[in-house]
Amino acid sequence: MNGKLEFLLLGPLEVTARGRRVQVGGPRQRTVLATLLLNADRVVSVDALAETLWGARPPSSSRTQVAICVSALRKAFRACGVEDEVIGTVAPGYVLRSGGHRLDTLDFDELVALARAAVRQGRDVEAVRLYGSALALRRGPVLANVTGSAPEHMSAQLEENLLVVYEEQVELRLALGEHRPLVAGLVAAVERYPLRDRLYGLLIVAQYRSGHRAAALETFARLRCRSVEELGLEPGVELRRLHERILRDEERPVVERPPSQLPAATRAFVGRTGELAVLDRLTATDGQVGAPPLGLLVGGVGVGKTVLAVWWAHRHADLFPDGQLFVDLGGHDPHRPPADPGAVLAYLLHALGVPPERVPLVTERPALFRTMMAARRMLLVLDDARDAAQVWPLLPNTATCRVLVTSRNPLRELVARSGTVPLLLGGLEPGEAVALLRGIVGEERAARAPDAVAELVELCGRVPGALLAAAAHLASKPHWEVPRMVRELNRPRRRLSGLGGCGQHLRDGLASSARCLDPVAANLYRALGGLPTPELTSWTATALLGCPTPEADDVLERLVDAHLLEPADSGADGETRYRLPSLSHAYAAELATTGP
Numbered sequence: 001m002n003g004k005l006e007f008l009l010l011g012p013l014e015v016t017a018r019g020r021r022v023q024v025g026g027p028r029q030r031t032v033l034a035t036l037l038l039n040a041d042r043v044v045s046v047d048a049l050a051e052t053l054w055g056a057r058p059p060s061s062s063r064t065q066v067a068i069c070v071s072a073l074r075k076a077f078r079a080c081g082v083e084d085e086v087i088g089t090v091a092p093g094y095v096l097r098s099g100g101h102r103l104d105t106l107d108f109d110e111l112v113a114l115a116r117a118a119v120r121q122g123r124d125v126e127a128v129r130l131y132g133s134a135l136a137l138r139r140g141p142v143l144a145n146v147t148g149s150a151p152e153h154m155s156a157q158l159e160e161n162l163l164v165v166y167e168e169q170v171e172l173r174l175a176l177g178e179h180r181p182l183v184a185g186l187v188a189a190v191e192r193y194p195l196r197d198r199l200y201g202l203l204i205v206a207q208y209r210s211g212h213r214a215a216a217l218e219t220f221a222r223l224r225c226r227s228v229e230e231l232g233l234e235p236g237v238e239l240r241r242l243h244e245r246i247l248r249d250e251e252r253p254v255v256e257r258p259p260s261q262l263p264a265a266t267r268a269f270v271g272r273t274g275e276l277a278v279l280d281r282l283t284a285t286d287g288q289v290g291a292p293p294l295g296l297l298v299g300g301v302g303v304g305k306t307v308l309a310v311w312w313a314h315r316h317a318d319l320f321p322d323g324q325l326f327v328d329l330g331g332h333d334p335h336r337p338p339a340d341p342g343a344v345l346a347y348l349l350h351a352l353g354v355p356p357e358r359v360p361l362v363t364e365r366p367a368l369f370r371t372m373m374a375a376r377r378m379l380l381v382l383d384d385a386r387d388a389a390q391v392w393p394l395l396p397n398t399a400t401c402r403v404l405v406t407s408r409n410p411l412r413e414l415v416a417r418s419g420t421v422p423l424l425l426g427g428l429e430p431g432e433a434v435a436l437l438r439g440i441v442g443e444e445r446a447a448r449a450p451d452a453v454a455e456l457v458e459l460c461g462r463v464p465g466a467l468l469a470a471a472a473h474l475a476s477k478p479h480w481e482v483p484r485m486v487r488e489l490n491r492p493r494r495r496l497s498g499l500g501g502c503g504q505h506l507r508d509g510l511a512s513s514a515r516c517l518d519p520v521a522a523n524l525y526r527a528l529g530g531l532p533t534p535e536l537t538s539w540t541a542t543a544l545l546g547c548p549t550p551e552a553d554d555v556l557e558r559l560v561d562a563h564l565l566e567p568a569d570s571g572a573d574g575e576t577r578y579r580l581p582s583l584s585h586a587y588a589a590e591l592a593t594t595g596p
Contacts, residue, residue, distance in 0.1 A: 005082060005101040007037050010108060010158065011139025013146050017080040025072050028053055031148040032069040036087060036096035038154045040103060045093035052148040070094055104137045105158065111137075112165055124172050125261050129327075129347050131169035133339075135356045136346030138162055163193070166356060170202050178259075178353065179209040185355025190219075194226055197236045204239075208246055216246055258323035259351045262381065265314045266307055268439060268468060271432030278423055279312045282402050283319055292401040294418050298410060299425030300563025301509035302465025302583065305406035306383050308425065313379055313404065320402070322376040325351060327394070331386030332408055332512045338386045341393040345369050348380075348394070366393045374398050382406070388413035408513060410561055426566075427462030427581075430454070436464060440471035445482065452482040459489040461582030465506055469499040492529075493593055495586035510587040513562050520545070521558045528565075529588025534580035535568065564588070 005022070008014040013030050015022040024033055035052050036044055050062035059065075070087055077086050088095050098106070115130035142162070143155040166189070170182055186203035193199055200223045207216040220235070220243045227235050234240070275297075282293045297305040310326075317324055325348060329339045342362035349359050352372045360368055373396035385391045385407040391414055395403060405411070415422060428436065434457055438446045446453050460466035474485055488498035496507045514525060527544045528536065541552035556578055559565035564584045568577040580588060 005077065005080075005086065007098075007101065007103045008139065009034065009037060010104050010137050010142055010162070012141070012144045014139075015076075017077075017082065020080070022076055022080050024076055025069070027147060028065070029069045029072055030146050031151060032066065033073055033096075034143055034146040034151040034154075035148065036094060037103065037105075038151065040096050040098040040106075043090045043093055043095045047092070048150070049093065052150040055149070108134050108137050108161075112161075115165075115168075119168075119172065124176060125259075128169060128172050128176065128350070129261070131165055131172070132347040132350040132356070133343050134165055135162065135169065136343045136359065163189075163196075167198050167202065169350075169356075170206075174202065174205055174209070179206045181353025182206045182355065183210055183212075185357055188355075188357060190223075195230070197223075197239055200235075201239050201242055204242060204246070213246060213249075217243070220246075258321070260317075260324055261326040261351065262313050262317070262324050263306075263310055263326065265311050268436060269307060269311050270436045270439070271428050272304075272308055272311075275308060275423055275425065276312060276315075279308075279404075280316075282404075283316060292396050292399055292403050294395070294403045294405065294420045296411060296414065296420050296422040297404070297406045297425060298408070298422045300408060300463075300581065300584070301513060302463045302506050303425045303427065304464040305425055307464065309381055309383065309404045309406050313381055317379075320377050320379040322378045323351075324379045324381070326381045326383065328383045329385050329390055331384045331390065332509065332516075333384070334508050334512045334515075338390060341390055344394060369394070370397045373401055375400060377401070379404070385409070385411065387411065388417065392417065408563055428464060428467075430457060430462065433457040433460070433462040433467055436467050437471050440468070441474050441482070445474075449482040452486050455486050456482060456489065459486065459495065459582060463581070463583060466499060466583055469506065473499060492586045492589035496583070496590070506583060507587060507590075510564070510583060513564060514587070514591070517558065517562060517564075521555050521562075524555050525559055525564055525588055526591040528580060529585070529590070529592030534582075534585040535577060536579070537575055537577050539575075 004017070006016045008016070013024075013034050015024050015033070024030060031053055032049055035049060046063050046066050049066045050058040053066070054062060074085070074087055084097070084100065086097060086101070088097060111130050111134035115127045115134065118124070118127035118130060142158045143151050146152075146155070170186065173179075173182060183203070183206045186199065186206055190196070190199050190203055200219065204216045204219050207213075207219060220239065223239070224235050227233050235243075279295050282295050284293075295309075297309055299305050313324060313326075327339070327344055327347070329344070330336050331338045342365060345362075345365035346356075346359045348369055349365065349372065350356060352369075354368070354372070359365065375398065378396075378401045380394070380396065380401060381404045382391055382394060383406050385405050387409060388411050391405055391411070395418075405414070410422065414420070427433065434446075434453055437453060437457060456470060457467065460470055470485060470489070474480055474482065485498075489495045496504075496510075499506065514522060517525060524541060524545060528534075531540070538549055538553050538556060541556050542549045545552050545555060553576075556565060560567065560578070564580070565578050566581055568579045
């Protein structure tokens with residue numbers, strides 16, 4: 001078995017494998033490992049490692065002792081099931097290969113890069129969340145249990161990076177009007193970094209906008225006194241200008257706003273009348289103590305779970321005056337792992353006004369979150385949940401809140417624990433699907449080929465995601481008529497590619513669902529793609545699998561749970577029949593041709 005290691009540097013150095021801590025030895029092994037990790041995928045010479053351990057005058061046996069440390073680390077990794085050579089020997093020293101393993105510093109850098117990109121694109125609320133996820137990776141003083149010149153220098157750099165990210169997040173939160181919850185954290189920060197002008201400026205703005213003008217002026221006076229006495233310098237130009245604006249009362253306080261994190265609702269929304277009526281029941285007061293009404297939207301790729309949740313949430317936003325929270329749990333995102341509930345809780349606590357440095361240990365976050373949500377009238381949307389374990393710690397315990405969860409999985413454990421009834425989403429009604437297509441393609445263009453429009457709707461399985469992809473492709477090609485699009489999609493193996501760029505997003509989603517299948521179900525799904533028709537019975541599965549019918553039925557139901565197969569009407573003989581939905585059939589046909 002080849003395991004995956006997690007290297008944690010944003011705190012005391014730790015290594016874990018499958019959730020269990022790996023014992024990496026004493027101080028020297030920790031120093032060698034930290035140095036290699038801080039130079040991951042780059043060769044570190046033996047001489048550099050020796051200098052880190054012993055300074056400018058290492059003992060004559062230093063090379064041997066470094067080799068012993070590396071050997072001990074390799075042995076520790078092998079003992080926890082890691083077969084790959086994590087630390088390779090490459091002249092003139094060693095290299096730690098990070099591929100296939102996790103480094104929290106790389107996670108931090110990626111989240112910060114995403115946050116800064118969101119800022120450039122004007123998505124400030126999402127940027128605050130991403131910054132919060134990055135800051136939540138910190139577990140304490142960086143590399144507190146590691147000594148040596150190189151690690152100490154790098155730990156100081158990492159601490160600086162963390163501080164800069166905290167300042168960037170605070171600036172965004174001030175721009176969003178969240179000034180009052182920031183004051184306590186900024187007071188603690190300036191005490192720890194007493195000569196950092198940027199922190200003082202943020203604190204002064206937060207105090208002033210919270211209505212504490214005198215406190216803001218006193219903070220500036222304290223900074224000026226420190227700066228003059230200890231450095232012989234006046235505060236920087238920006239701080240002096242800020243001080244002057246406050247003296248003239250030109251920094252008008254901003255009214256603090258509750259969090260409003262819902263993504264924009266699409267204008268291309270049709271139908272779902274029955275589903276919206278079911279969700280409307282969440283607005284009723286049922287009187288159950290400690291149980292927030294919970295809506296669970298379950299369905300396959302592209303059926304519009306998120307769109308429906310966001311549409312309903314915007315329609316009823318006025319019922320949640322204390323704010324609306326939105327979290328993408330990434331349960332089936334092929335480009336990143338599912339969100340960790342502990343990191344999500346840290347983000348939610350930030351949104352509720354808890355400063356980053358006051359976010360408690362992971363085990364204590366659920367209790368604080370429930371406390372913060374108590375008596376508030378808020379909506380929490382948890383999008384793309386992978387399983388109940390990811391959702392349960394994030395649920396409030398007050399009936400004044402409402403929760404919406406979307407998932408591709410049935411989440412039976414959540415249903416059993418919460419008592420909620422899942423709302424299963426499928427394709428739109430034929431008339432609704434046609435209306436969605438017409439709204440983008442245009443009435444005149446669609447009217448020229450009504451039969452082709454009806455056929456196109458069925459080729460897309462009446463799934464909103466596929467319909468929108470087809471409509472967008474047609475809109476980008478005004479010289480195409482609808483029948484040509486029908487011809488493009490009529491062959492299952494080319495259906496997803498025929499949907500243009502948006503088809504790749506649907507293919508990624510289907511691939512993610514298929515990867516979650518066990519090997520037997522995955523093999524059956526691939527085999528079904530080679531059949532001439534998307535319809536089948538359990539006898540078909542029995543023949544393909546070469547197993548008894550009851551076992552084949554179990555495998556078919558696993559495909560149903562993954563929304564890659566759906567029950568059809570039973571035949572005259574009473575036997576259950578199944579069919580591959582249009583998009584699932586298309587992806588299975590691709591797999592049957594190309595293999596997994």
